[in-house]
Structures are given as C-alpha cells and as structure tokens.
Amino acid sequence: MSEDAMDAVTRDDHGTPAPASSSTSVAVGDRAGLHRGAPEGEPLLAATDLVAGYLPGVNILNGCDLVLHPGELIGIIGPNGAGKSTLLKALFGLVNVRSGSVTLAGEEITNLRADHLVQRGVGFVPQNNNVFPSLTIEENLQMGAFQAPRRFAERFAFVADLFPTLAERRRQRAGSLSGGERQMVAMARALMMEPSVLLLDEPSAGLSPVKQDETFLRTRKINKAGVSVVIVEQNARRALQICDRGYVLDQGRNAYSGPGRQLMHDPKVIELYLGTLATDVEAASTHGPLVPPAEKP
Numbered sequence: 001m002s003e004d005a006m007d008a009v010t011r012d013d014h015g016t017p018a019p020a021s022s023s024t025s026v027a028v029g030d031r032a033g034l035h036r037g038a039p040e041g042e043p044l045l046a047a048t049d050l051v052a053g054y055l056p057g058v059n060i061l062n063g064c065d066l067v068l069h070p071g072e073l074i075g076i077i078g079p080n081g082a083g084k085s086t087l088l089k090a091l092f093g094l095v096n097v098r099s100g101s102v103t104l105a106g107e108e109i110t111n112l113r114a115d116h117l118v119q120r121g122v123g124f125v126p127q128n129n130n131v132f133p134s135l136t137i138e139e140n141l142q143m144g145a146f147q148a149p150r151r152f153a154e155r156f157a158f159v160a161d162l163f164p165t166l167a168e169r170r171r172q173r174a175g176s177l178s179g180g181e182r183q184m185v186a187m188a189r190a191l192m193m194e195p196s197v198l199l200l201d202e203p204s205a206g207l208s209p210v211k212q213d214e215t216f217l218r219t220r221k222i223n224k225a226g227v228s229v230v231i232v233e234q235n236a237r238r239a240l241q242i243c244d245r246g247y248v249l250d251q252g253r254n255a256y257s258g259p260g261r262q263l264m265h266d267p268k269v270i271e272l273y274l275g276t277l278a279t280d281v282e283a284a285s286t287h288g289p290l291v292p293p294a295e296k297p
C-alpha cells in the first residue's frame with residue numbers, strides 16, 4: 001500500500017463544526033442519551049457533568065459526561081481544542097474539577113491526586129514526555145512499579161507477554177528508542193501497577209501510519225487482556241474502529257455518542273468530524289478493518 005493511501009487514512013480529521021441533530025446525535029441537555037449503547041450495570045469509571053479548566057474563570061470542560069464499563073474500550077474524539085486531553089487529565093486528577101464528579105467503582109475520586117489514583121488502579125499514559133530517556137526500558141518499568149516493587153517480576157512477565165520486544169531489549173536506553181517503541185514503554189510502564197482502567201492520551205500522535213495502526217492494535221490487545229481503556233485520539237476513524245463506544249466532544253461538551261462503528265457511519269459525524277467514509281479508510285489501511293468490537297472474545 002502506498003504512503004499516499006496511508007496518509008488518507010490518518011490525515012487530520014477535524015473541522016470546526018457545531019453539533020447538529022441526526023439519528024445518533026445527543027442534543028445538549030439530553031442526558032438520557034449520553035451513554036447510548038453502554039452495557040447495563042454499574043460503570044467502573046464515571047464522569048458526571050464535569051466542569052474544569054486551567055485558568056481562573058475559563059472553563060475548558062463545560063459539563064462533560066462519560067461512563068466506562070468493565071472490559072470496555074471507549075474512544076474520545078472531536079476537533080482540536082475540544083477538551084479531549086483535558087477530560088482525561090480531569091479524570092486523572094491533573095486538572096482541577098470545578099464541579100461535577102468522577103467515580104471509580106462507585107467511589108468518589110474527584111480531584112484525588114494522581115499517585116493515589118494509581119494505587120486505586122487507574123493508569124495514565126500522557127501524550128508527551130512519557131518515558132525517562134536516560135533510563136533503560138527495564139528501569140522505566142521499575143519506575144512504573146515503584147509503589148509495589150515486590151510485584152516487579154510478576155508484572156514484568158505480564159507486559160513482556162504483551163510486548164515481547166521490550167523484554168528482548170530491556171537493557172536499551174529509552175532515549176534511543178523510536179517513537180513507537182517509546183509509546184510501547186509508556187504503555188507498559190502504566191500497566192506495571194495492574195490498573196483496572198488505562199487512560200491513553202493520543203497514543204498514535206507523531207507516529208507513522210503503519211506505527212499508528214500497530215498502536216491501535218496494541219491498545220486492543222491490552223483491552224483484551226482485561227484492562228478497561230479510555231483512549232483520546234485525533235485519528236478519529238481509527239479510534240472508532242477499535243472502540244466499543246465513542247464520545248464526540250465539541251467545545252467541552254458531549255456532542256455525539258454511541259457504538260464506535262455506528263458513529264463511524266453516522267452521516268452527521270462523518271460530515272462534521274470525520275470527513276471521509278469509513279469504508280474508504282478500511283480500504284486504504286495496511287491492516288484492513290481493525291478488529292471490530294463484535295469479535296472480542
């Protein structure tokens with residue numbers, strides 16, 4: 001497959017639209033439809049009506065909702081500046097939540113410190129600066145397990161099974177790795193504390209199209225290994241392909257939500273956020289359609 005074709009798969013997805021009505025749209029204020037397609041039962045992670053921001057008086061999230069059920073892989077997409085990364089940071093205690101709540105297995109965790117969240121089973125992989133470049137792969141993974149050093153060998157075996165390359169190259173400095181390999185180390189490090197929830201901030205950013213596909217497939221693998229995942233992505237079509245459900249954010253609010261494949265084929269979502277038909281993306285991909293959620297074991 002040509003580079004051009006892969007570029008077509010991964011080029012920037014976003015316009016600067018305003019939410020509009022369609023069969024899968026969630027009208028602002030219509031909370032009943034916010035979690036369309038979600039399983040029954042108590043969510044593992046839930047954000048309700050989150051308002052958050054960085055600067056006094058400036059809100060970036062203007063009442064965001066999200067639920068993640070055990071075993072789910074959830075995608076958050078939307079235009080540049082919609083607040084996707086901010087939502088993830090608010091879930092992980094890195095941005096002050098001004099109102100609304102975050103719960104983990106029914107317990108309030110709003111504004112809890114990140115290190116406490118790690119202890120409770122939440123892992124976070126930032127988009128940038130996510131490895132210690134002067135440390136080896138193994139030392140990076142030790143940092144991931146610093147709150148439970150005795151579990152290092154057991155957890156190392158777990159991540160080595162998921163990412164054999166890391167075990168083979170454990171003595172190599174992270175700074176000498178490619179972008180895709182660094183991303184692998186960052187994900188593995190977050191898995192060292194055996195999180196039940198993994199928050200991934202744009203893991204495909206800056207990678208070649210082929211490496212992006214590998215990252216999505218790896219994310220799916222982590223999810224299949226039993227970790228519930230929230231992934232924020234600019235590569236919206238690819239993210240929706242691997243997700244059970246997706247949330248489209250716009251201006252810090254939920255604009256659309258639903259099963260990933262349904263969003264991919266929704267005419268309004270295509271028009272406003274995706275730009276091209278899902279079938280074009282699949283035809284252009286090295287891997288063809290990524291494993292659809294329906295085929296999850």
Ligand SMILES: Nc1ncnc2c1ncn2[C@@H]1O[C@H](COP(=O)(O)OP(=O)(O)OP(=O)(O)O)[C@@H](O)[C@H]1O
Pocket residue numbers: 054055060078079080081082083084085086087234
């Ligand atoms: N540390 C910060 N201090 C002040 N404003 C910030 C900070 N980080 C992000 N913002 C602002 O918050 C808004 C939302 O940013 P955010 O990174 O959450 O958007 P996003 O949807 O993830 O966008 P992108 O896809 O471009 O990464 C932007 O206007 C951004 O400038």
